[in-house]
Amino acid sequence: MFLRLRQLCLVAHDLEPVVQDLMAVFDIEVCHRDPAVARFGLHNALLPIGNSFVEIVAPMQDKTAAGRYLDRRKGNGGYMVILDTDELDRWQRHVDAIGVRVAARLASDGYRGLQLHPRDTGGALLEINWSDGGADINAAYHPAGPGWQAYVRTAAVKTVIGAELQSDHPERLAAKWGEILRKPARPIDGQWWIDIDNASLRFVPAGDDRGEGLSGIDLRVTERDRVRDAAKGRGLAVTDRSVLIGGVRFNLSETER
Numbered sequence: 001m002f003l004r005l006r007q008l009c010l011v012a013h014d015l016e017p018v019v020q021d022l023m024a025v026f027d028i029e030v031c032h033r034d035p036a037v038a039r040f041g042l043h044n045a046l047l048p049i050g051n052s053f054v055e056i057v058a059p060m061q062d063k064t065a066a067g068r069y070l071d072r073r074k075g076n077g078g079y080m081v082i083l084d085t086d087e088l089d090r091w092q093r094h095v096d097a098i099g100v101r102v103a104a105r106l107a108s109d110g111y112r113g114l115q116l117h118p119r120d121t122g123g124a125l126l127e128i129n130w131s132d133g134g135a136d137i138n139a140a141y142h143p144a145g146p147g148w149q150a151y152v153r154t155a156a157v158k159t160v161i162g163a164e165l166q167s168d169h170p171e172r173l174a175a176k177w178g179e180i181l182r183k184p185a186r187p188i189d190g191q192w193w194i195d196i197d198n199a200s201l202r203f204v205p206a207g208d209d210r211g212e213g214l215s216g217i218d219l220r221v222t223e224r225d226r227v228r229d230a231a232k233g234r235g236l237a238v239t240d241r242s243v244l245i246g247g248v249r250f251n252l253s254e255t256e257r
Contacts, residue, residue: 001087002135003128003181005199007046007053007143008163008217009080010246011066015058018076018246019045022054025230025243025250026219027156032145036108042066046144048152049219050159051137052199053144055080056246077247078214080125081163083181083196084141088112088130100180111142121180123165123173123203124214137198156230157221161253162200164216166207173212174203216242216249224252 012018022028032046037057041064044057057079059067069079085091092114095102100120106113106129113129133140138149167173174185174192185192185203192203200218207215221227224241231243242249 001085001090002197003083003085003183004137004197005052005081005160005163005201006084006129006141007055007080007082008078008160008214009055009057009082009125010077010214010248011069011079012056012058012076012246013070015043015045015056018056018058019047021231021234021236021245022047022056024234025156025227025236025245026221027230028153029151031148031151032143034143034145040064040066046148048144048148049157050152050154052160053141053148054160054217055082055143073210073213073247075210075247077210078124078163078217080127081123081165081201081214082127082129082143084129084131084134086130086135088114088128091128094182095180098179108142110140116180122176123167123212126177126180155222156226157219159220160199160217161220162202162218163214164202164204164218164249164251165213166204166210166215167212168206170203170205174201177201177203214248216251218251218253221252221254224254227252 028047030045041061042057046055101117103117104115110132115127131140131142178185183194194201237244242251
């Protein structure tokens with residue numbers, strides 16, 4: 001049974017400025033815009049980074065869950081951590097057994113997903129999903145639409161290697177996610193890490209007053225300076241090892257993990 005990091009979702013007041021920043025800074029392309037998210041009062045865009053994806057959603061109407069999240073976390077930022085598996089029914093039985101509620105069940109042709117209740121997970125919205133034929137990580141992945149592979153660009157950025165979740169109590173949050181994901185959390189240099197099959201989840205002390213949430217995305221890049229220069233050219237906040245886009249810190253590594 002595999003468990004992989006496939007998709008990280010940001011939420012923004014306005015969709016296109018964040019999409020354009022991601023495209024320009026990382027030299028990547030939009031592979032899919034899903035009309036089905038309109039039922040939640042949203043529109044979206046997905047961009048592949050290697051064989052994982054960054055999604056941005058934005059409200060198109062008032063009183064959406066995403067809009068309330070924007071208000072609660074004081075603006076654009078991280079929203080969801082999305083994993084995929086080949087054994088969704090086993091995960092359903094597991095979360096039932098530990099008392100974690102399913103907030104939404106997703107289903108369409110060749111695809112099923114479980115969005116877990118954020119009050120039971122903490123940190124961020126957590127989803128586990130399954131796609132028919134998705135055992136091959138370079139094959140089908142329903143949320144990214146048909147033919148997503150043709151949109152992969154790797155000249156500047158190679159792959160997603162992790163996600164960063166901030167909390168006032170990172171050890172407690174890591175322990176909860178470790179229980180849910182059946183992976184032990186381990187301490188490294190003041191952070192707590194959970195390793196899944198293709199990436200790591202890091203739980204760090206909150207660095208601002210925005211509360212718990214998906215605060216960072218870890219990327220392997222070909223040339224850090226190339227990415228930083230592109231971000232500077234767009235007037236984005238830059239540090240030696242990160243760029244800030246859509247309220248999320250993209251941490252830049254030139255090594256594997």
